[in-house]
Amino acid sequence: MSTLDPLNARHAIPAIAQVIAGQDGLPAVHVTAPAAEGLVYLHGAHVAAFKPHGAPNVLWLSQKSLWQPGKPIRGGVPICFPWFGPRQGVPASPDSPPHGFARLLAWELQSIQQSTHGVTVALALTSSDATRAVWPHDFVLRHHVTFGPQLVMTLELTNTGTSPLTAEEALHTYFALADVKQVQVNGLAGTRYVDKADGFKEKPQMGLITITAETDRVYLDTTATVTLDDPIQRRRITIAKDNSRNTVVWNPWIAKAKAMPDFGDDEWPGMLCVETCNVGPAAVSLAPGQTHHMTARLSVAPLP
Ligand code: BG6
Secondary structure, three states, X not given: OOOOHHHXXXXXXXXXXXXXXXXXXXXXXXXXXOOEEXXXXXXXXXXXXXXXXXXXOOEOEOOOXXXXXXXXXXXXXXXXXXXXXXXXXXXXXXXXXXXXXXXHOEOEEEEEEEEOOXXXXXXXXXXXXXXXXXXXXOEEEEEEEEEOOOEEEEEEEEEOOOOOEEEOEEEOOEEEOOOHHHOEEEOOOOOEEEEOOOOOEEEEOOOOEOOOOOEEEEEOXXXXXXXEEEOOOOEEEXXXXXXXXXXEXXXXXXXXXXXXXXXXXXXXXXXEEEEEEEOHHHOEEEOOOOEEEEEEEEEEEEOO
């Protein structure tokens, strides 16, 4: 008997959703909903594919990604939690991995349900001795992923402990593009951002964004919908969001791509991250028993 059999016995929907052995045998839920095909790994609750209406994957994945417990997947939608980037005030160590521990751990598959909106996969990560050893809080983090005409991802954090907690969170979404140098990013004009590629200086965004160099920006206090126009693929990706006060825009460009072992040297023109998040001063603070939801809604349409 395969280790996937009990999961399928409990959750599979014939011809619609199955648990499969994904890359390097990692379990993943494969969805063939009427409006879209999708794939979400239990490792990191990591969405790896979204193909609406038979279109190619909207999400980018590196050919060099690792597919291993304890390592992040490069591409798709990693979940950053409970901190974003390097952990503040703590030297980098295996206990304080960049972007937190949620993307490194196996999540529990809780349910798969079909509705008029599509097929929703729900996964959960619950605090354990291992998480409390590095981050002293009790929590349940749930990820609800709906594959339909849109990809809708809701990250739900509940403080199950007896003291307040504060956490950063991000849906670190990698989009597949024909050539990032030709893409236009709209929706953030007039918004201030922290330029991590230029000494963390705070700057105003003048007009639309084009990518002409390493780009690593945390846009501040924005709930705006962002669009990515890809003139070569002739498509517009729209990223709408709820309860998220930051948007991060990231492309490593030439040197940073070369420096990352799990990122192909020549892959950087094919991707751009536009991340739905709450980071820094916008981190989520919850009293015991409180819950917070953050949602990203991704859709694709032909360029007008
Ligand atoms: C982005 C950060 O969100 O993620 C960048 O703003 C970082 O600074 C990038 O380099 C990738 O991070 P990682 O840990 O997946 O290599």
